[in-house]
Amino acid sequence: MGSLGISSRLGTHPGPFSLFVAITIGADLRADGFGENPFYHCLVAESLPGPGESQGPCVVGYGLYYFIYSTWKGRNVYLEDIYVKPEYQGQGIGSKIIKKVAEVALDKGCSQFRLSVLDWNKRAMDLYKALGAQDLTEAEGWHSFRFEGEVMRKLAGK
Numbered sequence: 001m002g003s004l005g006i007s008s009r010l011g012t013h014p015g016p017f018s019l020f021v022a023i024t025i026g027a028d029l030r031a032d033g034f035g036e037n038p039f040y041h042c043l044v045a046e047s048l049p050g051p052g053e054s055q056g057p058c059v060v061g062y063g064l065y066y067f068i069y070s071t072w073k074g075r076n077v078y079l080e081d082i083y084v085k086p087e088y089q090g091q092g093i094g095s096k097i098i099k100k101v102a103e104v105a106l107d108k109g110c111s112q113f114r115l116s117v118l119d120w121n122k123r124a125m126d127l128y129k130a131l132g133a134q135d136l137t138e139a140e141g142w143h144s145f146r147f148e149g150e151v152m153r154k155l156a157g158k
Helices: 027-034 093-107 122-130 136-140 149-156
Strands: 004-007 041-047 058-070 074-084 112-115
Touching: 041 093, 058 093, 074 093, 093 112, 093 122
Parallel strands: 074 112
Antiparallel strands: 004 041, 041 058, 058 074
């Protein structure tokens, strides 16, 4: 197997990870992320073939993020989803994706980089804490809520 690369809508960057878009996605996902006004951006980690290998790049992980705004802190980036295939975990791919999102956030003038994690995913929580993330549930008591489907329609009177 060759080296690993991280793909992005941001172009090519120097280093051991080449950055480019290479993911097959559904029509809605494609339109929402790659249309004229994208709702999200995506980093894709790929295993690149080694010299003489005939297989093409293989997607091994991704990070999907978008920008939000805080009345208290201004511009923020939110990492909606990060995933690394189990056989590639422990190789620093998740950390590299997170570091790249932090770089994007700073380049865009964001004051915070936010994400959520389910309570059973201790490995992810340990990684985020090791990278310096603050657990807002522990520190500030924040709880996360959402409205969906029928409830949204009822709220909107539709």
